[in-house]
Amino acid sequence: MTFAGISVELFETGEGAPLLFLHSGQGFVPDHPYVGMLAKGRRVIAPSHPGFGKSALPDWLDTCDDIAHVYLELLDRLGLARVDLVGCSIGGWIAAEMASKAPERVKKLVLLSPVGVKTGPADRLDIPDIFAMPQEKVNQLLFHDPAKAAFDPTKFTDEQLTIIARNRESLALLVWEPWMHNPKLRRRLHRVACPTLFLRGESDGLVTADYVARYAKLLPNARIETIPLAGHAAQVEAPAAFAAKVLAFLDA
Amino acid sequence: MKAWHFTETAYPFLPPADEYESIRVNLPNRNYDPKKGAALYDRYIKEWQIAEEEGVEIMLNEHHQTATCVDPAAPLMLAALARVTSKARLLILGNPVANRRQPVRVAEEMAMIDVLSHGRLEAGFVRGVPYEVLPANSNPVRMSERHWESLDLIVKAWTSHDGPFSHEGRYFHYRAVNIWPRPWQQPHPPVWVSTTSASGAANVGAHGFVQATFLTGYDGTKAVYESYRRGWREAGRGRDVPIDRLAYAALVYVGDTEAKGIAGAEKLLWYLTANKVPRHYATPPGYAGVAAGVAMLKAAAVTGGSPIGEHANFGRPINVAEAMQRGLCFAGTPDQVHQQIKKFYDHVGGFGHLLIMGQAGFLEHDETVVGIRNFAREVYPRLKADYPDARLSGVFEGAAVPAQ
DSSP: OEETTEEOOEEEEOOSEEEEEEOOTTOOOTTSHHHHHHTTTEEEEEEOOTTSTTOOOOTTOOSHHHHHHHHHHHHHHHTOSSEEEEEETHHHHHHHHHHHHOGGGEEEEEEESOOBOOOSOTTSOSSOOGGGSOHHHHHHHHOSSGGGGOOOGGGSOHHHHHHHHHHHHHHHHHHTTTTTBOTTGGGTGGGOOSOEEEEEETTOSSSOHHHHHHHHHTSTTEEEEEETTOOTTHHHHSHHHHHHHHHHHHHO | OEEEEEEOOOOOOOOOGGGOSOSBSSSOGGGOOHHHHHHHHHHHHHHHHHHHHTTOEEEEOOOOSBSSOOOTTHHHHHHHHHHHOSSSOEEEEEEOGGGOSOHHHHHHHHHHHHHHTTSOEEEEEOOOOGGGTTTTTOOSTTHHHHHHHHHHHHHHHHHOOSSOEEEEOSSOEEEEEOOSSOOSSSSOOOEEEEOSSHHHHHHHHHHTOEEEEESOHHHHHHHHHHHHHHHHHHTTSOSOOBGGGEEEEEEEEEOSSHHHHHHHHHHHTHHHHTOOOOHHHHOOTTTSOHHHHHHHHHTTTOOSSOOSGGGTTSSSOOOHHHHHHTTSEEEESHHHHHHHHHHHHHHHTOOSEEEEEEEOTTOOHHHHHHHHHHIIIIIHHHHHHHSOTTOBTTOOTTOSSOOO
8 A cells, every 4th residue: 555655565354443553673474363363353454664564665764753654644544533553662652653643543552562762861771772682682582481582594485584684674774863762752642641551561671661650651541551471572472461451451 | 006004003902802792892991001002002103104104105994992993083093194294195994974973074074184184185985884883873774875975965065165055965964064174185185985895886986986895805806896897987987997996905914034924914814803793783784784684584593703795704713824815815925915916906807006904903013014114115116017007997817998
């Protein structure tokens, strides 16, 4: 689908009230079990962010703020006045950006271990520098059970490997500076009055419980729940618990 | 043929390599003793002065947060050299402009050095090694775009003389650019760009700048030069590509005997072997592009070193024989070094500048001076006679016209 001058890969499944799902820095994988679980009773709409999957990356685009504008236009094109918005990690950042710009478009907001704000001291990174540590260490931060991160390149086609490498490059483009946040976002989040659920895997090594608590305080109507036995990528590691918490919150 | 003496001004007095993760980026600077560092600066500057006395030109470069090259502000060193030398050309190779936020400041620094040196500046611009995006907090994605916008703006700042102009580009924004001083050399100092990939060289050729390539060996160098000539010709610069547009950097040590020449080169290899850098610093996402990212994913089992193509020669074991066989190193007696350079020159289609890494690591001052003098007195005159600056590049093995 082409809009805002960008060809965006769009995945849709299920029927019901629209749910815009915004993927993490790992990209969107339709086969992941949580997708089907969310689609029971929901119309799940999942774009690949510009630069991810098969979505184009225009040369002018370099921030999550840009992508939020692109996705607000996506809602216009789909004729969706209001949606439930669910985002993981940088997808949560983009969702928060969208809600801060157009709070009236968001019915309920779910943010799983979102990044995007800076709330801690200047001399300490809020989010560890995943590009300055060995991959094994990154995996320990991403997963409760790092064995689940085992990567066997022989099980992927060249096209899939190209997408993985490009996703990583696009992630760097978006989060490099300021590191993992938009300094302006925290000054805008007070407008997001919709019911908001922050989720966090209890073993998340990237997004701490303190960080989520400080983030949630910036929104007037937010609460926090924890997903046990999961790290940063809780939607992958604990799909049933993740989907159950999301649907329970949206359906309430 | 012009030859240039080059040292990275390393600080080699480090703990054993197994006691630190990386010689770059995160090696604590408590390992640097400023008094020892000052003595090193003194001797490295002295070696550059000796090179000038011997008729060799001067080259230096810039790296950051590393013991391998304690020259994080190369324009400062170059300004010093401008005042303690009087005739050598002064090549900075170079300014990592994709990592510098203020291109106009770079234009000012270079113009000032050109005037301080009475027109001896050769202004080089480099991509910067991958481990430097972190010290600069510079996004590794779209570096090439920033590099070229910055370089074009710098040249415009040097060549505009009628008051301020504005620049509102993709990456850099200025409302009033009007540098003082302007460069001594007109229309501007010679511009060099280093690239170790053939894909980058075509663009350098299209601009007509001097193309330098580092340690790319026999076939890599040939590919870079061919790409440069293609870019040059496709940009309408004509069929003939002057030899002085191409430069090659290698480790060079000329001894009084073969054994001494090899022993000197052995010490120069520190430049390659000491470069202990973990993969996560050596391969920031986006630096080398998606295809290189795929290759890295496939090589996921390989650990350590810097496996990506552009710097594949760093950080892994290598001996002098292998380095010589691959064209990364020229070493031995004057006759031997002369023959090695000739063989390399003919294979790659010629180059007008030999950038000599003539000092590295633990190569002592006296040894360095012997190497400089042996080269300058015994080898350099023969190279100048063999390869006059009026030659064209790309003339292979006696061919009458430049190869396409």
